[in-house]
Amino acid sequence: MRAVSGGPASQTYAYLHCPRCLRPLKWEEAGQRCGDCPRTGASIDGIPVLGADPEAMVRDWGRQRTAFDEETRTTRDVVLAQIAGQAALGATTRARLQRLHERLERHRVQVGALFDAAGVARVEEPLSRDGRVPGEGVATAYFDQIHRDWGWDTPEPAAALEVVLDVIGDLRPERMLVLGAGACRLPYDLHRALGVQTTVAVDINPLPFFVARRVIAGEPVDLVEFPRCPRDSRSVAVDRTLRCEHPGADGFHLLFADGLEPPVPDGAFDLVFTPWFIDQVPKDLATLVPELGRVVAEGGAWLNHGPLLYQPSHTQPAHRYREDEVHEIAEANGFSMLRHRWDRLLYMESPAGSQGRTEGVSTFLVRKDRAVARADDDSPSWLRDPSIAVHRWPALDDYQPPHPMFAAVADLIDGQRSAEAIAEQMVTRFKLPAEAALGGVMTCLSEMWRARRSL
Numbered sequence: 001m002r003a004v005s006g007g008p009a010s011q012t013y014a015y016l017h018c019p020r021c022l023r024p025l026k027w028e029e030a031g032q033r034c035g036d037c038p039r040t041g042a043s044i045d046g047i048p049v050l051g052a053d054p055e056a057m058v059r060d061w062g063r064q065r066t067a068f069d070e071e072t073r074t075t076r077d078v079v080l081a082q083i084a085g086q087a088a089l090g091a092t093t094r095a096r097l098q099r100l101h102e103r104l105e106r107h108r109v110q111v112g113a114l115f116d117a118a119g120v121a122r123v124e125e126p127l128s129r130d131g132r133v134p135g136e137g138v139a140t141a142y143f144d145q146i147h148r149d150w151g152w153d154t155p156e157p158a159a160a161l162e163v164v165l166d167v168i169g170d171l172r173p174e175r176m177l178v179l180g181a182g183a184c185r186l187p188y189d190l191h192r193a194l195g196v197q198t199t200v201a202v203d204i205n206p207l208p209f210f211v212a213r214r215v216i217a218g219e220p221v222d223l224v225e226f227p228r229c230p231r232d233s234r235s236v237a238v239d240r241t242l243r244c245e246h247p248g249a250d251g252f253h254l255l256f257a258d259g260l261e262p263p264v265p266d267g268a269f270d271l272v273f274t275p276w277f278i279d280q281v282p283k284d285l286a287t288l289v290p291e292l293g294r295v296v297a298e299g300g301a302w303l304n305h306g307p308l309l310y311q312p313s314h315t316q317p318a319h320r321y322r323e324d325e326v327h328e329i330a331e332a333n334g335f336s337m338l339r340h341r342w343d344r345l346l347y348m349e350s351p352a353g354s355q356g357r358t359e360g361v362s363t364f365l366v367r368k369d370r371a372v373a374r375a376d377d378d379s380p381s382w383l384r385d386p387s388i389a390v391h392r393w394p395a396l397d398d399y400q401p402p403h404p405m406f407a408a409v410a411d412l413i414d415g416q417r418s419a420e421a422i423a424e425q426m427v428t429r430f431k432l433p434a435e436a437a438l439g440g441v442m443t444c445l446s447e448m449w450r451a452r453r454s455l
């Protein structure tokens with residue numbers, strides 16, 4: 001795993017497991033690998049991608065790159081047409097449009113260079129949501145966060161850190177998991193301020209991580225900012241050099257993975273941090289909190305910081321919980337409240353723009369006192385014990401096998417055979433090596449069972 005700076009990466013593997021078969025990942029020089037699911041291991045820009053189908057995810061990024069490229073060219077052409085078609089333009093207005101035109105091209109090239117360096121090529125296919133992780137916006141949706149985190153001279157990051165440190169009190173976690181880390185400023189500042197040994201920052205969106213990885217390693221990144229509401233004609237496009245004031249802290253790691261099902265073993269962390277995350281994802285918080293409880297050791301804590309805005313497009317009214325309801329959900333899941341506060345914080349006030357707002361932000365720290373049996377832990381007994389008959393479930397008929405071996409296993413599920421019996425069939429009928437058969441079958445079964453959620 002990419003240690004942004006220092007520290008043997010292999011140590012961090014103790015905190016990760018394969019998202020397909022949930023077994024520990026093995027460390028090899030070439031990158032992270034699951035011995036049982038060879039497709040698990042991918043690495044983009046030196047950052048591990050741990051998803052059920054990393055190739056599909058990176059392909060989607062390639063489509064998004066193409067869409068960004070086309071949109072930027074189209075906007076640039078519109079600006080050019082304005083310059084050419086409006087003879088009566090004043091000199092300053094003409095200069096503004098020319099600047100915009102030139103910087104749009106610069107922006108396209110800069111962003112393209114980040115994708116190129118990461119090995120994400122253009123994919124000439126229409127955008128599709130297939131295989132996209134829930135909650136994930138398009139790859140180019142977070143430029144403002146990137147500039148705020150590493151480009152603006154603004155009090156926002158320091159104010160957020162101050163609030164979070166106040167709520168953290170004297171807690172000093174050694175292992176922190178951050179979900180939806182974005183461009184990583186607050187997680188990185190917190191990692192440094194608390195002296196955390198190992199932080200694993202998880203996100204699903206490529207560009208904020210491509211930038212975070214560089215600036216945290218001490219490499220400045222040039223990126224043009226286009227403020228939504230520029231202050232004056234020169235502010236329509238601002239050349240920025242993004243950099244981190246204190247780069248190179250040990251033990252801060254990036255990971256592309258679904259934060260709704262983090263690929264980490266039970267109880268592997270003593271703090272899970274959700275900065276501006278819980279209301280951004282389509283998952284009902286009442287089902288996300290048990291997952292947070294799973295990854296935190298008993299006595300560990302969950303730290304939240306963010307508004308409760310929720311996206312009307314992908315949440316139901318019943319799931320748009322207010323602060324007191326969120327606290328109740330935490331308590332119902334074995335957490336007890338240590339500290340909480342509510343602040344109105346400045347949000348996204350670009351120094352080059354005339355816009356900005358305040359947002360009510362809920363920050364709380366809850367401690368996990370006890371493990372609670374998960375209502376959504378519906379993993380069947382045959383997935384835990386290979387001698388038990390594997391039943392057929394309704395969605396299995398619609399399952400699209402990614403590989404002929406998965407298709408063969410699906411065909412062999414008849415409600416009578418156990419995983420062991422299926423493995424025997426795979427050896428005799430398909431000449432699977434006997435020593436690999438049961439592991440392979442269990443992997444297929446757990447992947448099929450997981451896939452039922454998206455059917």
Ligand SMILES: C[S@@+](CC[C@H](N)C(=O)[O-])C[C@H]1O[C@@H](n2cnc3c(N)ncnc32)[C@H](O)[C@@H]1O
Binds near residue numbers: 184260277
């Ligand atoms: C509102 S942004 C907040 C980013 C950052 N924490 C901050 O405060 O600037 C929400 C972040 O959650 C990430 N995200 C959304 N769904 C996710 C998922 N299922 N798994 C991991 N990250 C996700 C987005 O990519 C985005 O970076």
